[in-house]
Amino acid sequence: xxxxxxxxxxxxxxxxxxxxxxxxxxxxxxxxxxxxxxxxxxxxxxxxxxxxxxxxxxxxxxxxxxxxxxxxxxxxxxxxxxxxxxxxxxxxxxxxxxxxxxxxxxxxxxxxxxxxxxxxxxxxxxxxxxxxxxxxxxxxxxxxxxxxxxxxxxxxxxxxxxxxxxxxxxxxxxxxxxxxxxxxxxxxxxxxxxxxxxxxxxxxxxxxxxxxxxxxxxxxxxxxxxxxxxxxxxxxxxxxxxxxxxxxxxxxxxxxxxxxxxxxxxxxxxxxxxxxxxxxxxxxxxxxxxxxxxxxxxxxxxxxxxxxxxxxxxxxxxxxxxxxxxxxxxxxxxxxxxxxxxxxxxxxxxxxxxxxxxxxxxxxxxxxxxxxxxxxxxxxxxxxxxxxxxxxxxxxxxxxxxxxxxxxxxxxxxxxxxxxxxxxxxxxxxxxxxxxxxxxxxxxxxxxxxxxxxxxxxxxxxxxxxxxxxxxxxxxxxxxxxxxxxxxxxxxxxxxxxxxxxxxxxxxxxxxxxxxxxxxxxxxxxxxxxxxxxxxxxxxxxxxxxxxxxxxxxxxxxxxxxxxxxxxxxxxxxxxxxxxxxxxxxxxxxxxxxxxxxxxxxxxxxxxxxxxxxxxxxxxxxxxxxxxxxxxxxxxxxxxxxxxxxxxxxxxxxxxxxxxxxxxxxxxxxxxxxxxxxxxxxxxxxxxxxxxxxxxxxxxxxxxxxxxxxxxxxxxxxxxxxxxxxxxxxxxxxxxxxxxxxxxxxxxxxxxxxxxxxxxxxxxxxxxxxxxxxxxxxxxxxxxxxxxxxxxxxxxxxxxxx
Numbered sequence: 132x133x134x135x136x137x138x139x140x141x142x143x144x145x146x147x148x149x150x151x152x153x154x155x156x157x158x159x160x161x162x163x164x165x166x167x168x169x170x171x172x173x174x175x176x177x178x179x180x181x182x183x184x185x186x187x188x189x190x191x192x193x194x195x196x197x198x199x200x201x202x203x204x205x206x207x208x209x210x211x212x213x214x215x216x217x218x219x220x221x222x223x224x225x226x227x228x229x230x231x232x233x234x235x236x237x238x239x240x241x242x243x244x245x246x247x248x249x250x251x252x253x254x255x256x257x258x259x260x261x262x263x264x265x266x267x268x269x270x271x272x273x274x275x276x277x278x279x280x281x282x283x284x285x286x287x288x289x290x291x292x293x294x295x296x297x298x299x300x301x302x303x304x305x306x307x308x309x310x311x312x313x314x315x316x317x318x319x320x321x322x323x324x325x326x327x328x329x330x331x332x333x334x335x336x337x338x339x340x341x342x343x344x345x346x347x348x349x350x351x352x353x354x355x356x357x358x359x360x361x362x363x364x365x366x367x368x369x370x371x372x373x374x375x376x377x378x379x380x381x382x383x384x385x386x387x388x389x390x391x392x393x394x395x396x397x398x399x400x401x402x403x404x405x406x407x408x409x410x411x412x413x414x415x416x417x418x419x420x421x422x423x424x425x426x427x428x429x430x431x432x433x434x435x436x437x438x439x440x441x442x443x444x445x446x447x448x449x450x451x452x453x454x455x456x457x458x459x460x461x462x463x464x465x466x467x468x469x470x471x472x473x474x475x476x477x478x479x480x481x482x483x484x485x486x487x488x489x490x491x492x493x494x495x496x497x498x499x500x501x502x503x504x505x506x507x508x509x510x511x512x513x514x515x516x517x518x519x520x521x522x523x524x525x526x527x528x529x530x531x532x533x534x535x536x537x538x539x540x541x542x543x544x545x546x547x548x549x550x551x552x553x554x555x556x557x558x559x560x561x562x563x564x565x566x567x568x569x570x571x572x573x574x575x576x577x578x579x580x581x582x583x584x585x586x587x588x589x590x591x592x593x594x595x596x597x598x599x600x601x602x603x604x605x606x607x608x609x610x611x612x613x614x615x616x617x618x619x620x621x622x623x624x625x626x627x628x629x630x631x632x633x634x635x636x637x638x639x640x641x642x643x644x645x646x647x648x649x650x651x652x653x654x655x656x657x658x659x660x661x662x663x664x665x666x667x668x669x670x671x672x673x674x675x676x677x678x679x680x681x682x683x684x685x686x687x688x689x690x691x692x693x694x695x696x697x698x699x700x701x702x703x704x705x706x707x708x709x710x711x712x713x714x715x716x717x718x719x720x721x722x723x724x725x726x727x728x729x730x731x732x733x734x735x736x737x738x739x740x741x742x743x744x745x746x747x748x749x750x751x752x753x754x755x756x757x758x759x760x761x762x763x764x765x766x767x768x769x770x771x772x773x774x775x776x777x778x779x780x781x782x783x784x785x786x787x788x789x790x791x792x793x794x795x796x797x798x799x800x801x802x803x804x805x806x807x808x809x810x811x812x813x814x815x816x817x818x819x820x821x822x823x824x825x826x827x828x829x830x831x832x833x834x835x836x837x838x839x840x841x842x843x844x845x846x847x848x849x850x851x852x853x854x855x856x857x858x859x860x861x862x863x864x865x866x867x868x869x870x871x872x873x874x875x876x877x878x879x880x881x882x883x884x885x886x887x888x889x890x891x892x893x894x895x896x897x898x899x900x901x902x903x904x905x906x907x908x909x910x911x912x913x914x915x916x917x918x919x920x921x922x923x924x925x926x927x928x929x930x931x932x933x
Contacts, residue, residue: 177223184216184253191260194267201263208259215253222246269381272316275309276374286343287367292351299344306340313377320380327652329380335373335660342366342694345687349674352683358674362687365667369660409651410516410643411713414580417509421548421572424502425565503549510545514538517579519643520586523636525593530586537582541575548572584713587640591706594637598699601630605668605692612675612688620676624669631665634702641706644713653705661698668695749877750804756884757802760795763891767792770898784835787828788898794821795891798884811876815866818883822862825890829855832897839904848900851893858890 188209195205222245282302289295310333317329346363353359517538521531548568555565604627611619635658642654671688678684771788794817800806801814808814832852839845865886870879904910 173223177220180253181216181220184212184257187257188212188260191264194264198267198270201266205260205263208256208263211256212253212260215249215256218249219246219253222249268312268316272309272312272381273378275305275312276377278305279309280371280374283367283370286347289351292348295347295351299347303340306336310337316381324648324652325380325383327649328376331652331656332373332376332380335656336370338694338697339366339370339373342687342690343370345683345690346671348683349681349687352681353674353678356674356677358670358677359684359687361670362667362674362691365663365670369663408516409645410513410519410583411580411646413509413513413516414576417506417513418573418576420502420506420509421569421576424506425562425569503552506545506549510541513541513576513579516643517583519639520583523590523640525590525633525636526586527589530582530589533582534579534586537575537579541572541579544568544572544575580716584644584710587637587644588710588714590637590640591710594634594706595703597630597633598703601627601634602696602699604630605695608668608672608692609675609685609688612672613679613685615676615679617676620669620672624672627669628666631661634699635661637706638702641709645709646712646716650705650709650712653701654709657698657701657705661702664691664694664698667691749880750802752877753802753881753884756881756888757799760802760884760888760891761799763888763895764792764796764799766895767795767891767898770895770902783831784828784898784901787824787831788894791821791824791828791891791894794824795887798887802884811880814880815883818862818866818887821887822859822866822890825855825859825862825894828894828897829859832901835901835904835910838908838910840908844900844904844907848897848904851896851900854893855890855897858886858893862886862890 191205191209191212195202195209198205279302282298282305286295286298286302289298313329313333317326317333320326320329343363343366346359346366349359350356350363517534520526521534548565548571551564551568555562604623608620608623611623638654638658638661642651642658645651645654668688668691671684671691675681675684675688767788771785771792797806797808798814798817798821801808801817808817829852832848832855836845836848836852839848862883865879865882868879868882870876
């Protein structure tokens with residue numbers, strides 16, 4: 132599997148780049164004779180492609196030998212890939228052996244069609260090999276999962292410690308293998324939701340392993356205790372659910388048979404993906420339907436019906452303007468002239484044709500009855516989801532009233548829109564009132580979103596106190612159980628269950644306002660794990676109270692308490708991320724004039740995305756560049772330490788260099804998820820300051836260069852310092868480059884780190900050269916500052932002799 136993954140990436144780069152070069156060469160060849168060097172390069176590219184294909188299919192055939200069920204298909208795909216690779220090499224040899232750079236008149240390269248056909252054949256066969264190899268990977272993962280499931284069954288049936296130790300040893304080895312293959316599969320998954328689900332399942336298995344050990348040992352030591360058996364059975368059940376989730380995620384990308392789709396197992400999708408039906412998802416769907424229901428304004432063109440010349444409307448851009456504007460009055464005047472003809476045409480057409488005419492204006496136009504039904508159903512779904520907020524016992528009365536009022540307002544605005552649409556249907560060309568009604572509906576939806584976030588924010592504010600109180604209760608359970616104080620234990624259990632209910636309610640509401648699929652999945656599985664594992668802390672405490680002298684029962688309670696603390700920490704972290712993202716998304720924008728296009732429409736730029744943090748995978752990708760930057764900061768610090776005789780107050784070179792070293796080090800800490808720079812926007816701001824500081828240092832060094840006598844040291848100094856403005860400008864352009872999406876933002880972060888590193892490297896050379904010049908010529912730095920440099924505008928050639 133490792134070989135096929137490696138070759139998958141290698142073929143994606145090697146094959147794509149080299150074959151594209153060959154095709155491009157055929158399409159861009161000029162009538163002039165190709166150079167001998169180019170011809171040799173083409174021949175080498177063809178050989179390289181064929182060699183890569185040969186290595187690739189060798190691995191594929193090895194996989195086929197180990198898996199008889201795909202052997203025939205794999206061998207056929209490898210044969211096709213090998214033939215396509217040989218064809219590409221042959222075509223390249225024909226071109227390379229032509230002394231004039233032209234193919235034979237009737238040869239296969241008389242145009243690029245032969246190369247394109249060979250490239251397509253290679254792409255098709257390689258893709259088929261990869262798909263077959265992926266089937267093998269999926270099969271191996273499911274087999275590893277099944278082996279773990281069988282080990283769980285064996286451990287559940289053991290009757291003594293000796294059998295349990297053997298079974299757990301086998302289980303541990305199989306769990307390591309499962310963790311390895313699921314980790315690789317998680318990295319290969321493309322869909323964000325599936326990656327998050329796989330991560331949640333792997334986390335449950337990892338954390339549950341220790342509880343499985345202690346709960347099983349407690350159950351074996353005290354088989355008569357129902358509480359210890361409940362602990363063990365709960366852990367077994369939760370681990371099996373996690374493996375079922377792994378199975379679902381893996382099978383989601385594989386075609387299933389009809390029998391499998393019709394089996395009861397196929398109904399699991401509703402359960403696993405239930406977090407999609409959230410309040411924010413429903414609001415987003417409703418908002419999109421409202422926006423799509425906006426009818427398109429049409430321009431009129433003559434059309435003949437019978438003996439009359441009728442005006443037919445053709446699509447034209449809609450303008451968001453107020454009806455009182457000059458532009459509206461001009462457009463309305465033009466529409467009024469044509470309205471008579473449009474009304475006449477509608478009278479001549481049957482009712483069915485009128486509906487078809489409205490549908491022609493837009494399949495989702497509010498003028499279409501089906502769209503009105505969809506809007507009403509979507510709003511009903513939104514109101515249904517808000518019931519979780521209004522029914523929550525922890526939602527304040529004020530928030531509950533505001534949510535209900537905003538739901539009523541959304542219904543009224545939608546009814547107003549539908550009434551205007553019905554009244555405007557005879558005059559389809561006049562959509563000004565519909566536009567205003569749509570904006571009102573969208574505004575009501577936005578206000579409702581903000582209110583939902585406010586309601587959850589208030590509960591999250593109290594969440595820290597609830598979690599702390601729950602931890603205090605859990606910490607006191609140990610002593611209460613050891614002292615066998617059953618009344619106090621029941622009292623603590625009641626309080627702890629109240630805290631759990633509160634946290635579960637907050638988790639449910641957090642899932643409703645989570646904007647990313649990863650956060651939705653995390654909130655859902657936090658709620659599930661808390662609901663299952665948190666009450667087991669009380670159960671473990673009861674088992675300890677029944678056997679206060681049992682060391683294994685005490686250890687079992689400690690493990691369940693640790694699990695509770697892990698889950699509480701997860702709730703705190705995820706709730707903070709969800710609230711921050713939701714508040715940034717629902718933050719009210721500044722008032723917009725209706726005469727201006729909305730952001731993202733008519734070619735305007737969209738709003739910048741919220742600053743984000745790098746996840747663990749992104750930190751690993753950028754770690755090398757960050758480490759190189761740290762090494763440069765160490766070099767800078769070493770250089771500035773050499774200037775023992777010049778303090779920061781008297782020497783701006785030292786001061787600026789130390790400032791830049793400090794900034795670069797904070798950017799290095801950002802690549803590790805540490806330090807004061809928390810978000811990508813913090814990094815970009817720091818890079819801007821870094822560029823400004825480099826510009827100030829450039830001015831200071833230019834002033835210092837006037838004191839350096841002509842010679843090789845000065846020439847070297849000027850060569851290095853003149854590179855600074857170019858790198859500064861490149862860094863500034865990189866920082867100001869707009870991005871949309873998480874992937875583009877990470878690419879921008881990578882480029883900013885690289886450009887900062889390049890600039891830092893030049894600054895190191897400049898500082899080193901300045902120090903060498905100062906020592907060689909015994910130059911004085913007193914009074915040397917950026918302010919003086921700013922006032923000096925003469926060029927080096929005019930101010931000194933070189």
